[in-house]
Amino acid sequence: MVSHGEYEVSDSDYAVRIVLMTKVFGIDSAERYFEGLPLTAKTTETYTALLHSYAGAKLTEKAEDLYEKIKESKLSLSALTYNEMMTMYMSVGQVEKVSLVVEELKRQKVAPDIFTYNLWISSCAATLKIDQVQQILDEMRYDLGFGEDWERYINLTNIYVSVGHLVNAESNSLVEAEKGITQREWITYDFLIILHAGLGNKDRIDQIWKSLIMTRQKMTSRNYICILSSYLMLGxxxxxxxxxxxxxxxxxxxxxxxxxxxxxxxxxxxxxTEKAHDFKMLLIQKNCDPTNSLE
Structure with missing residues (x-):
């Protein structure tokens, strides 16, 4: 905390200013402000605020450089810093890097939170690593930081993973459970689509997808892969x-x-077969030619 005349500016105050500066004046202004801070104000909170700005702007290189600097600083980190990197990798389509961030978090013995787990699970679902999803859910179950809400969350997600053994696909249990989980806990609608696919709720998937394509949010390949996987699962x-x-x-x-x-x-x-051909042509159109690896 730094004193300014009659008042003191906390680390949180500095962090908020960095985020606001980014929104109002842009990244360059936020960078200059951060660099001008006294050494004592360059804390986990202010570093993470600048990282958030880079991640939000999808400035991958700058975010990665800052992330390395943060790790070298030996500051005590929380899950929030790692979540920023995971969120960025999900948003830019570098899903495979999410697990590397999780590995680093565990090496540093930082406790994951619901956002960490949700992003991690979503990255596995996006790459169709369903077995790994089950392993993550088991880890969540034995995490002492989880209470009854987490248990309900895990059970809900398990419905998708064990879809082959589902017996109550027509029930409205998911709808009711959603009411008990705050919107803040659903990191991505992709994850919600996956859950409904597991329950066989095509109508709900249709509704969510229609809502998403009507927004101004630019879709990523991850969004398309998720919805295609879900419709494919339902035939x-x-x-x-x-x-x-x-x-x-x-x-x-x-x-x-x-x-x-x-x-x-x-x-x-x-x-x-026909759709496989169409999809292959789409991948080539999007500069993702799978020929060398798949044929």
Whole structure:
């Protein structure tokens, strides 16, 4: 905390100013403000605030450089710093890097929070690593920091993972459970789509997807992979074709190569040969040619 005349400015105050400066004046102003702070004010909170600004602007290189500097500083970090990096990697389509951040968090013995777990699970779902999702859920279950709310959350997610053993797909248990989980806990709508796919709730998936495409938010390849995977799981050939057409018409150019390859294989495995061809052409159009690895 630094004294300014008759009042003291806390670390949180500095952090808020960095975020506000980014929004009002841009990243450059926020950087200059951070660099001008006294050494005692360059704390976990202010470093993380600048990292948040970089991540929000998808300035991957700058975020990674700052992340390394933060690690070298030997400051005591919370899950928030790692979550910022995970969120950025999800948003720019570098999903495979999420697990590396989790590994670093664990090496430093930092306790993960619900955002950490949700981002981690979402990254695994985006790359179709369903077995790993189950392992993460088991870890959550034995985390002493979780209470009854977390238990309900885990049970809800397990419905998707063990979809083959589902017996109450027509129940409204998910709808009721959603009311008990705050919106703040749902990091991505992708994750919600996956849960509904596990329950066989096609109508709800349709509603969520329609809402998403009506927003001004630019879709990423992760969003398209998620909805395609869900419709594929439910055997909805018509909807698969519609989403492929939407992706073709979009300006989205980022690609999660490993996930795209797995999804292409999945199309072939379930006999959607024509759609597999369409999807392969789409990947080539989006500069993600899978030919060398898949044929």
């Amino acid at each position: 909805q050939l018509k909807e698969v074709g519609e989403v492929i057409d939407q992706w073709k018409q979009s300006t989205t150019t980022d690609s999660v190569v490993s996930a795209c390859k797995r999804l292409l294989n999945a199309f072939t495995d379930v006999g959607f």
